[in-house]
Amino acid sequence: MLSKLGRIDSRVLYLILLIAFIVPLLCPLGLPMIISDEIKRTYDLIESLPEGSRVVVSFDLSPGGYDELAPACAAVFNHMAMKGLRLIGMSFWDAGPSLLDRSLAGSLYVDKEYGDDYVNLGFLAGGENAMAAAARDIRGAFPSDFHDNPTANMPIFEGVQSLKDVEMVIVVATGNPGVPEWIRQVGDPMGVPIATIVIAGLVADYAPYIQSKQLIGMIPGLRGAAGYESLIDMLGRGTAGLDAQSVAHLMILIFVLVGNIVYFAERSREKEESAKEGAA
Amino acid sequence: MLRTATLAVTFLAGIIVILAFFFDVGFLATAEARVQDWGVIVAAFALAMASINLVQVNIRRISSSDDATEKICAVVLLAALVVMSIIGLTQGPTSDTYNVLFDGIMAPGQSTVWALGVFYISSAAYRAFRVKNVDAGLLLFSSAFVMLGAVPIGEVIWSGIPAVSQWIVDVPNMAGMRGMLIGAGIGAFSGGLRLLLGIDRTEVG
Amino acid sequence: MNMSTSVSVWLAALVTIGLISFVFKENFYYRIVESLYVGVSAGHAIVLGWGNIRNLAIRPLGEGNVAVIIPIILGLMLFTRYFEKWHRVSRIPTGFLMGLGAGLSMRGIVGSQIIEQIKACYVSLNSINNILIVVGTFAVLSYFFFTVEHDGFVGKSATLGRWFMMLCFGAAYGSTVTGRISLFVGRLQFLLGDWLGILQ
Amino acid sequence: MIQGRQFTLLLFLVMSVIMLYAGNYVRKGKKTIKIRRLSAVEAIPEAIGRATEAGRPVHFSPGLAAITGLDAPQTFAGISLLRYIAKLTARYDVRLIVTIRQPAVLPLAQETIRQSYLEEGKFDALSQVDVMFLSNQQFAYAAAASGVIMREKPAASFLFGAFWAENLMLAEVGTQVDAYQISGTASIGQVPFFVTTTDYCLIGEELYAAAASLTADEVFLGAILGQDICKGIMVALLVVGVIVTAVGSDLFVRLLSL
Numbered sequence: 001m002l003s004k005l006g007r008i009d010s011r012v013l014y015l016i017l018l019i020a021f022i023v024p025l026l027c028p029l030g031l032p033m034i035i036s037d038e039i040k041r042t043y044d045l046i047e048s049l050p051e052g053s054r055v056v057v058s059f060d061l062s063p064g065g066y067d068e069l070a071p072a073c074a075a076v077f078n079h080m081a082m083k084g085l086r087l088i089g090m091s092f093w094d095a096g097p098s099l100l101d102r103s104l105a106g107s108l109y110v111d112k113e114y115g116d117d118y119v120n121l122g123f124l125a126g127g128e129n130a131m132a133a134a135a136r137d138i139r140g141a142f143p144s145d146f147h148d149n150p151t152a153n154m155p156i157f158e159g160v161q162s163l164k165d166v167e168m169v170i171v172v173a174t175g176n177p178g179v180p181e182w183i184r185q186v187g188d189p190m191g192v193p194i195a196t197i198v199i200a201g202l203v204a205d206y207a208p209y210i211q212s213k214q215l216i217g218m219i220p221g222l223r224g225a226a227g228y229e230s231l232i233d234m235l236g237r238g239t240a241g242l243d244a245q246s247v248a249h250l251m252i253l254i255f256v257l258v259g260n261i262v263y264f265a266e267r268s269r270e271k272e273e274s275a276k277e278g279a280a
Numbered sequence: 281m282l283r284t285a286t287l288a289v290t291f292l293a294g295i296i297v298i299l300a301f302f303f304d305v306g307f308l309a310t311a312e313a314r315v316q317d318w319g320v321i322v323a324a325f326a327l328a329m330a331s332i333n334l335v336q337v338n339i340r341r342i343s344s345s346d347d348a349t350e351k352i353c354a355v356v357l358l359a360a361l362v363v364m365s366i367i368g369l370t371q372g373p374t375s376d377t378y379n380v381l382f383d384g385i386m387a388p389g390q391s392t393v394w395a396l397g398v399f400y401i402s403s404a405a406y407r408a409f410r411v412k413n414v415d416a417g418l419l420l421f422s423s424a425f426v427m428l429g430a431v432p433i434g435e436v437i438w439s440g441i442p443a444v445s446q447w448i449v450d451v452p453n454m455a456g457m458r459g460m461l462i463g464a465g466i467g468a469f470s471g472g473l474r475l476l477l478g479i480d481r482t483e484v485g
Numbered sequence: 486m487n488m489s490t491s492v493s494v495w496l497a498a499l500v501t502i503g504l505i506s507f508v509f510k511e512n513f514y515y516r517i518v519e520s521l522y523v524g525v526s527a528g529h530a531i532v533l534g535w536g537n538i539r540n541l542a543i544r545p546l547g548e549g550n551v552a553v554i555i556p557i558i559l560g561l562m563l564f565t566r567y568f569e570k571w572h573r574v575s576r577i578p579t580g581f582l583m584g585l586g587a588g589l590s591m592r593g594i595v596g597s598q599i600i601e602q603i604k605a606c607y608v609s610l611n612s613i614n615n616i617l618i619v620v621g622t623f624a625v626l627s628y629f630f631f632t633v634e635h636d637g638f639v640g641k642s643a644t645l646g647r648w649f650m651m652l653c654f655g656a657a658y659g660s661t662v663t664g665r666i667s668l669f670v671g672r673l674q675f676l677l678g679d680w681l682g683i684l685q
Numbered sequence: 686m687i688q689g690r691q692f693t694l695l696l697f698l699v700m701s702v703i704m705l706y707a708g709n710y711v712r713k714g715k716k717t718i719k720i721r722r723l724s725a726v727e728a729i730p731e732a733i734g735r736a737t738e739a740g741r742p743v744h745f746s747p748g749l750a751a752i753t754g755l756d757a758p759q760t761f762a763g764i765s766l767l768r769y770i771a772k773l774t775a776r777y778d779v780r781l782i783v784t785i786r787q788p789a790v791l792p793l794a795q796e797t798i799r800q801s802y803l804e805e806g807k808f809d810a811l812s813q814v815d816v817m818f819l820s821n822q823q824f825a826y827a828a829a830a831s832g833v834i835m836r837e838k839p840a841a842s843f844l845f846g847a848f849w850a851e852n853l854m855l856a857e858v859g860t861q862v863d864a865y866q867i868s869g870t871a872s873i874g875q876v877p878f879f880v881t882t883t884d885y886c887l888i889g890e891e892l893y894a895a896a897a898s899l900t901a902d903e904v905f906l907g908a909i910l911g912q913d914i915c916k917g918i919m920v921a922l923l924v925v926g927v928i929v930t931a932v933g934s935d936l937f938v939r940l941l942s943l
Contacts, residue, residue, distance in 0.1 A: 455621025
């Protein structure tokens, strides 16, 4: 029985996992959610900004991570829109601008004035260098936006020359270039507070920047979205996916557990057998 | 001659942004701005070039492969590349047709490929994640708490799980990551220095 | 049930299913879908790269800014790679980009990744957590000394460092699992919700 | 001079001078640098020994990165390790299978292996080596390499270089065919998966140290010496600063903020 379990086909595991995902999506369990300090700090910072403040949102992500980050972006954008903050979007990953358009369209910003309350500047090639260039002279780096409108006379940029003139930067990140580059080129040298909406896989990596306060806040993926949704009292997809996440996590841990039971059982049997052989 | 020119250009590009960072001198600031703006333009060319490289590789795949599937895949890839480029260059990247291709193929394609990782994680969890020694034990301990801390079910199992999970990330993980961050920073600095001065055998190009 | 009628949703569903099928068995359908998405992604890079070239080089050139001719020439030099005789010329613009990147990261790393991180360790040693932060950073750094044999004090410190790293890797492993699960939940929400309309 | 960046500049200069000096020191051959023992490297002969006994092949992957760009050093470190491993497979007459993702790495790997076999005087045994270019697409490569591992059932599998999300596929398949697996990558995000699924793993910079210790490459060795000295300075800054801060002085906080 145990050795059979040890040789189980991976596809059987995949099927079990697939079921573990689908069932709670169809029949939610309604488990409560957790709000971590980093999420709360991001919320507080946005809450503290006066109306009309300008926040740069850098959409540095691949479509690969978009599903995980979109609910959190929606929640944060809604919060910003309710507070009357102005959003300057830009991207240093080529898929960023299109995804930012989708995110804005799904948020409360759709009812606001484009070019005055929010703008999507599009993509700039070259990673860290492009960030530094945009930080130094934002309209110089983006003479026109993603929809090819000239930025020279957009009201949102009144009084903004470099990124020193904005109140906050939110980096939406799935990897590099992303958070460390923003800290190096903008956060530390220009003294602008940086928060991030980041895939869960990078949360552990960025912990040192949180403790050193080079990063003010961090919203981790879908879990962060669920927390933020409850903070602004607008439940959405983040909350809806939580149960499926719970069950899937549990399933993976059960796999680890069963795998180890099989491993130790087989090892002790092998030991017994070799002891018997030794005796014979 | 060419090698000298390459080394000089590499060195100058790097040293200008370094000096401008430390010294507040007018001409350095101007030079930095110039170099950075040029960098964006050259990087844009490089981005397009990477795709052209893909074209080259796939044309070779069509002409040299014996496998029919290989040939078909290469043709499909090239066709997709050409169609996407033409639509994007003529109608712009925010046009309706372009958005259909972006939302219909590119975005779901990449996010599914990433999401597939969950299957390999599950079978590796079952087959390979063995508590063979102290290392593996610590790794399992911390990953189990972090996983359970990330979802509501953890709190249902034991109310202390979110706190333990947060502590692991904020204290031991933070300290370890910081050590690695400083070490890797020194490594990257050393690599950069060798590159700027042309003493790396893995030289540019 | 409200099944989607949008072309892009249907296309996305077919792509998603094709790629998922790969984990059960590699198949022709998967290969085609993969080629499609790699091709489209490369096309997208060309389009956005061209957008930058147009906005920052061609238009300013048309407006009389002659200096942009330099980066245009540098950019075009990249293409010499495809000509046997001239391929080395492409090293000049590559060198320019790499030198620029190296300079930017070097100037940033010393402050942000080294000094700020060491400074954040200057805490009062009045709690176990603070002591662990200092000890952990020290121990991990000592693990990465390569010209010193791991004996005696260094050996003990390095072993401790290794344990700290294992806790890190565990945390990273755990949070990556969370990330991948979230992504898959996202794909299923798309398939069951946006496409099939079974979810609310 | 910009305020708040004086100490940064000082450290910048100190690090540069030390690294350049250490590099020169090693290149002029004034001192042989000994790299500490790395258990993953010491396990390589054992892994190949197992393949010899079992009469099964050895698999090697130099990772997925190209030979230009940020991750290129990892590929070169992988190739350095391949040089050493190919010598052992030549010596013990074990079949060697190398799977390649980057077209440009293919000739590099072939030439390296040829050189190793030549040095071992086993030029004829080269027919036992398969260097396969599989696909330049990340997951297509991983799928094809998994297929190769499944079919050939190597007794040992070496994964040295830059890997991304696909590494789990490769390592997991290795486990399935019961291969003795040794891995190494400087892509820190992938290390957790290698640590759990392979028998030994070179963590981060250890990959470069391994390459340097096996090939005695002067540039690598000089870099490692320079970095070690700089790490020593950081450790000193850390320890002294923490002590000074603990006794209630903010001297070091102010010094580092200069």
